[in-house]
Amino acid sequence: MFIGHFAAGFAGKSAAPKLSLGTLFLAAQFLDLLWPTLLLLHLEHVEIAPSPESFNPLHFTSYPISHSLLLVLGWGLLFGAVYWMLRKDLRTAVVLGLLVISHWFLDLAVHLPDLPLYPGNSPLLGLGLWKSTTATLLVEGLLFILGVGLYLRRTTPKNKTGVYSLWALVVFLVIVYVANVFGPVPPSETAVAWGSQLQWLFILWAYWVDRNRAVKAKPLQMPSGIQPAL
Template sequence: MFVGHFAAGLAAKPLAPRVPLPVLLAAPQVLDIVWPILVGAGIERASVEPGHLPATPLVLEHMPWSHSLLTSAGWALLSAIAYFAWRRDRRGAIVVALLVVSHWVLDWVTHEPDLALYPGGTEYGLGLWHSLPGTIALELALFAAGVWLYTRATTATGRWGRAGWYALVGFLLVGYLAALFGKPPPTIDAVVVTAFVLIALIIAWAWAVDRQRPPRAAAGGGDHDPT
């Protein structure tokens, strides 16, 4: 899952208006930020096999430390503590923790049985990736809902808050479709490098948008264009 994870963060904006957009986008991706580090270090294993599944060429062979439910809870706790130490926002810290764990839940829907409850435990997964139409329908529905909720909860106060926001939405969609229909990456090392570059770009872009897209109440209610 790709844009579905970002959708969870966007949808959380009305629940935690003080949480900046980069944090909302990064929190549901914490597991996928940890994962390439562990793969690159040889602690976890994955490979690229074109045609492996209709919706992904990735074979996720061993990822107990980034993607088990128990370790997901640990990453969630660490993320919440870090956020609270930075912002002193208790509600936001709880939402950040829930967003981190939401990654496991959404992956459970799409993955093959490769997600354990704890390292070394039985692996689970409903396998939606076996259906390309089903995968696309679910992810785009989640993403559309997330974009709508975030847009309604915030107010554009400048060009980056308006054009930059919709350009970010378009970039995420294009990236998602390219991953589905483009040429598979040649190696898992290419996946690791691409993951880091994309996440860094998206977070930097989100910072620029966030500076000109505050919560609607903070921007003075309906005094600005809500788009």
């Protein structure tokens, strides 16, 4: 799952309009931003193992800190708690925490059984959508279209930068996704880790996009029985 996680970030603007798209991306991709750092520290591991059973050439051999359900729940709680301590906004903090946790459940849909429930000798889960490239592209593509659509419905550009920066981001995310799917296999675990760190650029880009867009005002709701003046 790649653009599906960014889709969740885009969609989060509907639930938490005061949040920047950059913060929403940060929450939705938090696990995959944590994971490459843990790879570089040799605390988690991945193998480059192309297989006809999966269009993803990565074999996730050990990632209990970033991707076990128990710790993912903890990361979500921590992320939301930090935001609440800084802003004292419980509703928005909950949205951020749920975005962090949503990452695991989106991964569950596509991964082969490799997602642990907890560190240690845990059962490994995964519904295996990756067994079909066509189905994976279809599901992620639809999620991405829905997420971007919800973001567009909730925001409006302040200027031309607000238009061009958003669509450039959308197009670039799609290009990167296609390159990951159909491009060459990464040469090593280290290359995967450093390449994954480039996702921070999308976070910064999203902050720039959101600074040039405004949240649309909701239409006023008239009390029942009262008709607007003509």
